Amino acid sequence: MLSYIVKRFGMGVLTIWFIATATFVAMHLVPGNPLAQEKAVNPVIRANLEKQYGLDKPVTTQYIIYITNMLHGDFGISYTQENRFVKDIISEHFPVSAELGLLSLFFATLGGVLFGAITALSRNRWPDHLIMVFVILGVSVPNFVFAALGQLLILKLNGWTGTTILPIAGWDGFGSMLMPSLVLGLSTMAYLTRLMRATMLEVAGTDYIRTARAKGLSTTRIFLSHQLRNAIMPVITVLGPAIAIITTGGFVVESVFTIPGLGRYFVQAVQQLDYTVIMGTTVFFGAFLVLMVIVADILYGFVDPRIRVEAGR
Amino acid sequence: MSSEVVLAVDNLAVEFATWGGSVQAVRDVSFKLHKGTTLAIVGESGCGKSVTVQSLLGLIPMPPGRITAGSARLRGEELLGLGAKALNRYRGKRIGMIFQDAMSALNPTMTIGDQIAETLIVHTGMSAAAARQEVITLLGQVQIPEPERRMRQYPFEFSGGMLQRAMIALSIACQPEVLIADEPTTALDVTIQAQILQLLESLQKSHGLSIILITHDLGVVARMAQEVAVMYAGQIVEQGSVDDIFYRSAHPYTLGLKAAMPGKAAHKAQLQVIPGSPPDLFAPPAGCGFHARCPHVMQLCESNAPPLFGTTHQARCWLHHAAAPVHPLRQQLIASSGS
Numbered sequence: 314m315l316s317y318i319v320k321r322f323g324m325g326v327l328t329i330w331f332i333a334t335a336t337f338v339a340m341h342l343v344p345g346n347p348l349a350q351e352k353a354v355n356p357v358i359r360a361n362l363e364k365q366y367g368l369d370k371p372v373t374t375q376y377i378i379y380i381t382n383m384l385h386g387d388f389g390i391s392y393t394q395e396n397r398f399v400k401d402i403i404s405e406h407f408p409v410s411a412e413l414g415l416l417s418l419f420f421a422t423l424g425g426v427l428f429g430a431i432t433a434l435s436r437n438r439w440p441d442h443l444i445m446v447f448v449i450l451g452v453s454v455p456n457f458v459f460a461a462l463g464q465l466l467i468l469k470l471n472g473w474t475g476t477t478i479l480p481i482a483g484w485d486g487f488g489s490m491l492m493p494s495l496v497l498g499l500s501t502m503a504y505l506t507r508l509m510r511a512t513m514l515e516v517a518g519t520d521y522i523r524t525a526r527a528k529g530l531s532t533t534r535i536f537l538s539h540q541l542r543n544a545i546m547p548v549i550t551v552l553g554p555a556i557a558i559i560t561t562g563g564f565v566v567e568s569v570f571t572i573p574g575l576g577r578y579f580v581q582a583v584q585q586l587d588y589t590v591i592m593g594t595t596v597f598f599g600a601f602l603v604l605m606v607i608v609a610d611i612l613y614g615f616v617d618p619r620i621r622v623e624a625g626r
Numbered sequence: 627m628s629s630e631v632v633l634a635v636d637n638l639a640v641e642f643a644t645w646g647g648s649v650q651a652v653r654d655v656s657f658k659l660h661k662g663t664t665l666a667i668v669g670e671s672g673c674g675k676s677v678t679v680q681s682l683l684g685l686i687p688m689p690p691g692r693i694t695a696g697s698a699r700l701r702g703e704e705l706l707g708l709g710a711k712a713l714n715r716y717r718g719k720r721i722g723m724i725f726q727d728a729m730s731a732l733n734p735t736m737t738i739g740d741q742i743a744e745t746l747i748v749h750t751g752m753s754a755a756a757a758r759q760e761v762i763t764l765l766g767q768v769q770i771p772e773p774e775r776r777m778r779q780y781p782f783e784f785s786g787g788m789l790q791r792a793m794i795a796l797s798i799a800c801q802p803e804v805l806i807a808d809e810p811t812t813a814l815d816v817t818i819q820a821q822i823l824q825l826l827e828s829l830q831k832s833h834g835l836s837i838i839l840i841t842h843d844l845g846v847v848a849r850m851a852q853e854v855a856v857m858y859a860g861q862i863v864e865q866g867s868v869d870d871i872f873y874r875s876a877h878p879y880t881l882g883l884k885a886a887m888p889g890k891a892a893h894k895a896q897l898q899v900i901p902g903s904p905p906d907l908f909a910p911p912a913g914c915g916f917h918a919r920c921p922h923v924m925q926l927c928e929s930n931a932p933p934l935f936g937t938t939h940q941a942r943c944w945l946h947h948a949a950a951p952v953h954p955l956r957q958q959l960i961a962s963s964g965s
Contacts, residue, residue, distance in 0.1 A: 518687075520730040527685055527725075528745040528796070529717035532710065538744070542735050618735060618780045 317620075321610055325603040332599035333383060336592050337376055345586055366392065379592065388593030393585045399593035402578055407597070409484060410574035413567070414560040416490055417498030421555065424502040426548060429509020430541070436514065444506065451503025459499055460569040463492045482571045493570040497563055501555050505548055512544040519543075542616065549613050553606035560598065632836045633659040633682075633804055638696035638706075640674075640681045643689060649907045651677045653860040655696070659804065659853075664830065664837040666851035666868075668844065668883070672904065674860040675840045679806045682706070683721060684713050700804065719749040722797030726809040728789035732781040738765075739777025742796045749800045764795040768825060787818035791825065798829060805830075808840045823850060844887050848872060856880050859904050859915035866939030874958040876941035878920045881955075914944070922953065935959060 363369040367378060382389065388399035428448075432441040467479045480489045516522060517540060525535045564576030575594060582590035614620045640652035652674045659665050667675045680686045682698045682705055698705045700720060705713070717723075725731040733741060742764060743757035752760065758777070765773035768791040781789060790810060797805060807826065811819040823846065830837055839850055847854055848868065855865040856879065864877040875881050882900040902919035905911050914920070917927040926944055935946035936959040945953045 520725060520727065521733040523685055524723075524725060524731045524796075525733070527683060527717055527723040528748070529714040529719055530744065530748055531714060534744075534748070539733050539736070543733070616735070618737075619782050 317614065318607075318611060321607045325607050328603050329596065329600045332603075333380065333592070333596045334376075336595045336599075337379060340586075340588055340591060341372060343586065383596065388596075389589035391582075391587055391590050393582075393587045393590075399589050402590065403575065403593060403597055406573055406575040406578060409572060410560055410563055410567070410576060413490065413494055413497060413563055413572060413574060414556060417494035417496075417559050417563075418501070418552070418556055419498075420495055421498035421501035421505055421559070422548070422552065424498070425505025426509055426545065428502070428506040429548075430513060430536075430544075432506065432510045433513030433517065433544075434536070445510075448503040448506050451499045452507075455565075456496055456500060457565045457569060459496045460493070460566050463496045464569070467492055482569075484570075484572045489570075493566050493572060497559055497566045501559060505551070505555075508551065509544060509548055512547050513540060516540050516544045546613065546617055549609055549616060552612075553602070553609035556602065556605040560601065630661040631658050632661050633698065633700050633838075635678075635682070635698045636696055638678065638681065638698065639694045640677055640686065641692050641694050642686075643692065647908050650910055651691075651860055651907060652681065653910065655857075655860075655862050657853075657855050657862065657865065659836050659838060661803075661836050662830065662834050663852040664839055664850050665853040665855065666839045666841060666847040667855045667857055668841060668847055669857035670842060670904065673857045675857055676808050678857070679723075679808060679838055679840060682806075683717050683723070684708070684710070685723075718745045718797075718802070719800045720802050721804045721806060722800070722802035724790070724793050724797050724805065724807040724810045727813045728793040729781060729786065729813075731793060732789065734781055737778055737780055738784065738792050742777075742792070742799055745796060745799050760799070761795075764799055765792070767798075767829070768792070768795045770795070786814055787821065790814060790818075790822050794822075794825065794829070798833060798835070801833065803836060804838065805835045806838045806840075809842075810839070811843070811846065812841070819846075826850070844872075844883060856883070859910065860907055861915060861942060862934075862940075863916065863943070864939075864941045866936075870939040870958075874939065876936070876939065876946065876955055876958040877916075877943050878922050878945075878955070879916050880941075882919075914942070922955070924950070 360369070367375060370378075386400065388403070391397045391399060391402065394402075428444050432444045435441045464481055467481050470479065471477050471481075478488075479492060483489050522535060522539060525539045530539075560576075563574055564580050566572070567574040567576045578590060579594045579598070581587075582594060635658075636656045638652055638655045639650070642649040642651055655674070655678055657665060657667075667678065669675050677686055677691075681691065681693055693706055696706060700716065705716060708716075732738070739758065739761045742761045743754065746752050746757040746760055747754065761777050762773045765777060770776050770788060770791050776784075776788075776792075781792075784792060790813075794810075805826075810826070811822050814822060826837065827850065829835060837850075839846070841847060851868050853865070854868050854871040855862045856871065856877065857863065858879050864871065864875070864880050866874075866876075870876075871880060872884070875884060879900070882898075885898040886900060888897055900919055905915050905918065911917065911928070912931065913929045914927045914932050917923050920927065922945060924944060930944070932942050932944045932947075934940040934942050939959055941955075941959060943955070944950055945955050946959050950956065
């Protein structure tokens with residue numbers, strides 16, 4: 314198991330290096346630069362600025378500086394916001410995004426496994442049909458629509474009861490996190506429900522479930538000790554990538570609910586070609602995604618004995 | 627042979643509803659299983675062998691499967707038509723079951739020991755610790771070396787033969803009266819096959835098991851069975867003692883099966899086959915299911931279904947009718963009932 318984990322981490326570091334390099338190259342291929350403005354800038358000032366930010370050096374030198382600094386955890390200073398270290402932007406705003414993302418992932422997984430199991434167990438009966446209608450809605454309706462609907466719901470709820478049950482926006486306490494994380498997790502929940510339903514049905518038709526029935530086990534016991542564990546494995550596999558979708562896809566939900574997360578900076582930086590912020594946040598999100606995929610893989614190893622032993626060899 | 631009947635199946639009929647109509651997989655099947663003996667059900671793929679035994683314990687998927695007629699009594703207690711809860715008192719406890727491919731028939735993410743212990747805990751109310759001890763004994767009984775270590779392993783860490791042994795240990799854990807072995811050796815190579823059959827024989831003696839053995843291997847039948855039922859197109863076309871079937875075959879299909887068996891001396895000769903293929907069970911022929919492939923077919927066979935002729939040795943063939951032309955096959959039933 315240990316060598317498996319070490320190997321996965323080694324691959325992870327390589328992946329992050331690749332992400333960092335690809336981001337660097339892509340940014341320098343995009344026309345324009347962070348100092349480009351509509352007004353003509355005095356060439357002397359421009360040269361000074363370029364010198365200050367190191368943009369006068371050859372691209373290869375810039376790349377080496379960029380990678381070395383990154384290894385020290387230094388992502389540089391923002392080009393567009395005065396005196397703000399990228400490091401600080403990340404450490405200030407990422408915890409908020411992470412909280413939002415993890416909470417919505419929790420809702421998505423819980424709902425996905427639960428609803429998936431319900432639909433599979435009641436296949437072709439009304440609970441199945443009802444849930445699958447919501448699943449199709451969840452997959453196809455973009456989350457800014459759900460975000461607006463969610464706010465409307467809170468508004469009506471508060472109106473009827475006359476008190477503030479849930480705040481409409483902001484990021485203060487669990488109550489304010491509830492609706493945005495539900496909205497953000499909705500499409501992933503829908504996807505997981507479909508996946509769980511499919512694998513549950515697949516497992517239900519296997520020979521070992523027939524054996525379990527031939528042993529005289531009750532339906533509940535077969536479900537809990539044979540079906541669930543085998544059906545949940547593909548769900549664990551997609552959890553890692555799902556985190557990425559949720560944390561980066563949080564931008565819209567963050568702005569609708571005015572949540573001070575990292576998503577806003579991520580998008581703004583791209584629009585303004587703020588090299589350091591783009592690179593910093595991209596590499597950071599990339600590293601986070603890689604880490605989550607590794608965590609999912611390790612979890613998978615615990616659930617599936619075949620992988621555990623394979624890795625131990 | 628003891629005449630105590632453990633399991634009696636009468637006029638069993640099973641259908642599967644499909645988009646193309648209903649498939650009549652099992653039609654009017656009756657047999658008796660005597661205590662301490664082995665009944666072999668033989669026939670080619672798709673003739674309804676597995677469906678017959680699996681429907682007894684409600685293991686066929688229902689729907690689309692449906693038992694349309696018949697009864698199956700374990701020591702007089704009716705099994706067909708029972709709900710899942712009532713059936714669970716028989717499944718695994720009084721009727722054990724072994725499946726063909728042990729690798730896919732065991733849960734890949736659960737240890738062998740836990741899978742065997744589970745059935746003990748459910749049926750006997752044993753504690754987990756007591757069940758573990760019992761699993762060690764059981765694995766020893768089926769000759770798995772180092773049972774304490776092996777019980778903590780997963781199916782993928784076992785070889786095919788070892789898995790089938792574990793499967794047997796699982797099926798006899800609760801000391802069932804009847805053991806249904808659905809092609810237990812088909813997925814194994816010949817030397818392992820012999821070991822598994824030997825194990826089944828010795829367990830039959832020590833536990834007084836009555837076994838229903840499903841196979842398409844006549845060699846296995848000759849070795850294991852006292853009684854044989856030959857199935858074709860969802861029906862039993864001939865049944866009797868193993869000697870009746872092998873030495874006094876009374877149905878053209880049984881003759882065909884025997885001829886198709888590779889002999890010891892004939893390894894240079896081409897294998898004999900029965901020409902044609904089994905009938906479409908969406909619309910079973912009005913007459914005998916075998917008439918299109920039968921070398922002895924008569925005009926009558928096409929539209930009139932033959933009943934079972936004979937008493938202890940029975941065959942479903944018009945040649946045994948008193949008015950049929952005299953045929954060598956006809957002597958076989960007479961010879962059997964005379965003996």
